[in-house]
Amino acid sequence: MITDTLKPPRVALGTWAWGDSGETGNGYFGSNFTQAELEEIADKAHTAGFTLWDTAMVYGMGRSETILGKVLKRYARSDYQLSTKFTPQAAGAGGNPMEDMLKQSLANLGTEYIDLYWIHNPANVDRWTQHLVPLLKSGKVKHVGVSNHNLSEIERADGILGEAGFRVEAVQNHYSLLYRSSDDAGILSYCRNRSIPFFSYMVLEQGALNGRYSPETPLPEGTNRAQAYNSILPQLKALTDKLAAIGQKQGAEIPDVAIAWAIAKGTTPIIGITRPSYIDGLVRATSMSLSNEDISDLEALAGAANVNTRGWWEQEM
Ligand SMILES: NC(=O)c1ccc[n+]([C@@H]2O[C@H](COP(=O)([O-])OP(=O)(O)OC[C@H]3O[C@@H](n4cnc5c(N)ncnc54)[C@H](OP(=O)(O)O)[C@@H]3O)[C@@H](O)[C@H]2O)c1
Numbered sequence: 001m002i003t004d005t006l007k008p009p010r011v012a013l014g015t016w017a018w019g020d021s022g023e024t025g026n027g028y029f030g031s032n033f034t035q036a037e038l039e040e041i042a043d044k045a046h047t048a049g050f051t052l053w054d055t056a057m058v059y060g061m062g063r064s065e066t067i068l069g070k071v072l073k074r075y076a077r078s079d080y081q082l083s084t085k086f087t088p089q090a091a092g093a094g095g096n097p098m099e100d101m102l103k104q105s106l107a108n109l110g111t112e113y114i115d116l117y118w119i120h121n122p123a124n125v126d127r128w129t130q131h132l133v134p135l136l137k138s139g140k141v142k143h144v145g146v147s148n149h150n151l152s153e154i155e156r157a158d159g160i161l162g163e164a165g166f167r168v169e170a171v172q173n174h175y176s177l178l179y180r181s182s183d184d185a186g187i188l189s190y191c192r193n194r195s196i197p198f199f200s201y202m203v204l205e206q207g208a209l210n211g212r213y214s215p216e217t218p219l220p221e222g223t224n225r226a227q228a229y230n231s232i233l234p235q236l237k238a239l240t241d242k243l244a245a246i247g248q249k250q251g252a253e254i255p256d257v258a259i260a261w262a263i264a265k266g267t268t269p270i271i272g273i274t275r276p277s278y279i280d281g282l283v284r285a286t287s288m289s290l291s292n293e294d295i296s297d298l299e300a301l302a303g304a305a306n307v308n309t310r311g312w313w314e315q316e317m
Contacts, residue, residue, distance in 0.1 A: 006116065006143040006169045008197035010263060010286045012052040012083065013045055014272040018067050019060020027060070029206070030220030031274055038071045044279040046075060054172075054199075054270045056085040056120060057105050065108035073110065081115040085147065086131075088123040098131035102140060117141040118172055119157070121148040121313065129160040136166055145170030145199070150317050151187050168196060172270070173317070175200035176209065177239065177261055177302040179309045185317035192266055200267040204255055205229060205309055211240045211254030232307045239301045246294050252284045259285035261298055 017029040018038065045051070053072070055064045065084060072080055084105045091097035105114065117135065119128055135141040146157050146168055158168040171191055173182045179202070182188055191198040204210050206219075208229035213219050215233050219226040243254040252260070255278075262269040263286065271282060290298075310316075 004142075006197060008170070008199070008268040009050065009052045009081075010268065011050055011259065011282050012054050012199060012268055012270040013050055014201065014270040015053060015055045015064045015068050016059045017272050017274050018055075019064035028224045029272075029274070030223040030226070033067075033274075035067070035070060037276075038067060039074065040276045041273055041279065042071045042074075044276045045273065045282075046079065048279050048283050050279065050282060051079060052081040052083060052115070054083040054201075055109075056087060056118075057101055057108070058085075058087045058090050058120070062104070062108050065105055069109040069111070077111060082109055082111060083116040083118065084109070084114055085118040085120040086128070087120040088128055089121075096131065098128065099135065102135060106140065113139060114141050116143045116145060116170060118145045118147045118170075119149075122146070122150070122153040122315070125149070125153050125156050126160070129157045130164075132161065133164040133166060143169045145172055147172040147201075148174075148314055150315065151185055151190055154187065154190065170197045170199060172199040172201060174202050174309075174311060174314055175262065175265075175267060176203045176205050176309070177258060177298055178205055178209065178236075178305065178307055180299075180302075181310070181317035183265070187317065188266065198267045199270050200262045200265075201270045202309075202311070203259055203262045203269040203271060206272070208233065208236060208309075209240065209243070209255065209258050211244060228309070228311075232305075232309075235305045235307055239298070239305055242298060242301050246290065246298070247288075250284075250288045252288050253281060256281045256285040256288065257290070257298075260288045260290055261295065264290045264295060 017031040020027045020029050020031045086098050086101050092100050094100050132144045161167050175182050206225040218230040243257040247257045259269050
């Protein structure tokens with residue numbers, strides 16, 4: 001029943017931070033954007049060939065999707081791909097909460113279809129996975145994936161979809177130098193063996209690994225990411241110094257190397273993009289190569305940082 005295979009890009013673009021824009025502001029990232037600023041990011045991304053945009057209805061409760069939809073209006077629908085999510089905890093009380101949330105996402109994004117639709121987390125895999133089937137059959141959803149699922153939950157979801165002639169086509173989990181639980185739990189190798197694209201989120205640990213933040217210049221006060229990361233910034237110094245040293249040899253910067261690492265591990269990073277200049281970093285990241293020694297040095301230093309960056313919404317894998 002699957003008509004075409006999902007072709008993952010080398011890097012996808014994340015827009016969770018875009019949901020902070022608007023009257024409620026701040027929230028997770030402390031970001032506030034004008035539409036013109038975001039259009040500049042999108043123009044630069046599209047010129048560089050980065051065209052898969054990841055969002056979720058719950059990012060700013062519709063704000064991220066709505067802003068993204070407005071920004072992408074300037075392109076033909078066939079020139080970009082949309083990835084958004086059904087979040088079980090935000091399900092409504094109607095007869096088909098997944099269809100209802102999808103309708104809301106389609107309206108927010110101003111589109112007829114979603115290229116890649118995710119179940120955001122594994123709350124009740126048996127209940128929710130089957131609801132993907134009619135959405136796939138209707139054509140409103142082209143491909144489906146699961147996020148924050150552990151290995152047995154991925155297999156269970158795949159079994160449910162398999163009964164209807166579909167399958168889990170992508171997996172999206174937190175995966176960074178500092179947080180490698182999907183590798184340790186065998187999810188990466190499971191995906192590799194079955195040619196399932198693995199999308200890694202929070203590769204830059206919400207900015208904590210981009211080298212711009214330190215105890216002297218912490219993440220924006222009052223935001224969730226400040227609360228999660230400011231206290232561990234001193235422990236990340238040896239790792240970011242090494243990222244800088246590796247980057248210097250190839251004319252690249254700290255975040256570029258962290259992103260190149262995630263690509264070298266066979267994953268598609270979803271990078272939360274907040275400035276036009278960050279697109280240059282993605283171009284560098286996708287054109288650099290890391291030696292096995294670079295990779296093992298980085299992983300050793302990341303382990304030695306001895307931090308646990310698991311998000312509050314994530315389970316142990
Ligand atoms: N499925 C899930 O449960 C889940 C959970 C989390 C995230 N996600 C997805 O993954 C995406 C990425 O995660 P995230 O945004 O939370 O974290 P992230 O990608 O690790 O970090 C994003 C932050 O890093 C900085 N940054 C981004 N690109 C940079 C570059 N090239 N150079 C320097 N700094 C850079 C920006 O901070 P400044 O603005 O401070 O510079 C940005 O806000 C999200 O937007 C979302 O689409 C999914």
